Amino acid sequence: MENARSRELVCGGRLLPLDRPLVMGVLNITPDSFSDGGRFWQGKPDLGAVRAAASAMVAAGADLLDIGGESTRPGAEPVDPQEELRRVVPVLEALADLDVCLSVDTRRAAVARAAVQAGAHLLNDVSGFRDPEMMAVLADSDLGACVMHMRGDPQSMQVNPVYADVVTEVRAFLADRVHALQQAGVERRRLVLDPGIGFGKRLEHNVALLRGLEALRVEGLPLLVGVSRKRMIGEITGRAVEDRLAGSLAAALVAVGFGADVVRVHDVAETVDALRIRNALSSANARAL
Numbered sequence: 001m002e003n004a005r006s007r008e009l010v011c012g013g014r015l016l017p018l019d020r021p022l023v024m025g026v027l028n029i030t031p032d033s034f035s036d037g038g039r040f041w042q043g044k045p046d047l048g049a050v051r052a053a054a055s056a057m058v059a060a061g062a063d064l065l066d067i068g069g070e071s072t073r074p075g076a077e078p079v080d081p082q083e084e085l086r087r088v089v090p091v092l093e094a095l096a097d098l099d100v101c102l103s104v105d106t107r108r109a110a111v112a113r114a115a116v117q118a119g120a121h122l123l124n125d126v127s128g129f130r131d132p133e134m135m136a137v138l139a140d141s142d143l144g145a146c147v148m149h150m151r152g153d154p155q156s157m158q159v160n161p162v163y164a165d166v167v168t169e170v171r172a173f174l175a176d177r178v179h180a181l182q183q184a185g186v187e188r189r190r191l192v193l194d195p196g197i198g199f200g201k202r203l204e205h206n207v208a209l210l211r212g213l214e215a216l217r218v219e220g221l222p223l224l225v226g227v228s229r230k231r232m233i234g235e236i237t238g239r240a241v242e243d244r245l246a247g248s249l250a251a252a253l254v255a256v257g258f259g260a261d262v263v264r265v266h267d268v269a270e271t272v273d274a275l276r277i278r279n280a281l282s283s284a285n286a287r288a289l
């Protein structure tokens, strides 16, 4: 029997309501992220720039900020956890007073452990907490967790990705991880699931996952989609990374229509506006205009 849909996401003492789509703003503290690499990192975190960008995202309506210290774009070189710590922890400390849920995008247990100490609210693991140590750090905390599907690792994931049925396979992976995390003591109300758009998937796989999003809702859990500025947008529109705003907004709206509860985006203000229009014009709310 399917569980009822989650109504809120519990993240380390913060509660996020799931009665409207949530927006997660991306802050990459890296030299090499595919769209904002180098914006907040010049050999050390540019805390002034990151704080200004974070405050603007919160003012524009971000519900979560996702802080990353390692690019996971296809072919990216892995980053030493000590280096990743140097990128992420000062930023967490600098943003601690903002009224927003702070997420840390990491696959490394040492970084996750430090993030818990530094006041993060959610751990976003693109490898789906496959590392038992990552799972233990999460289980020992009260943080929320984004469990994402990735085929292999960033270095190899785009080398000939093949699936017999991508939706069935990603769902099976997510169901397995949810089961393992619950066995480890992580309550389901702390979990959000993510198909991992572009992580070991071709365009046809990404399209199938978005269209089949509702089938990935294991145990009624909320779903997060990150498609902002990604190659998929470029493949459909023919646009370079810096010209993918319109495509990203359209994709976010469609993802929400297909059931996404959280959208992970680089352009927060524009996405919030687009979602406000969607909400105001939806049949349930149109009469109130």
Ligand code: HH2
Binding pocket: 026, 028, 030, 032, 033, 034, 035, 036, 068, 070, 071, 072, 073, 105, 124, 125, 126, 146, 148, 194, 196, 197, 224, 225, 226, 227, 264
């Ligand atoms: N996408 C990226 C990174 N982290 N986390 C989740 N949960 N879902 C995603 O789709 C996702 C993610 C890749 O985007 P970005 O952070 O902008 O780039 P890079 O990995 O190059 O830093």
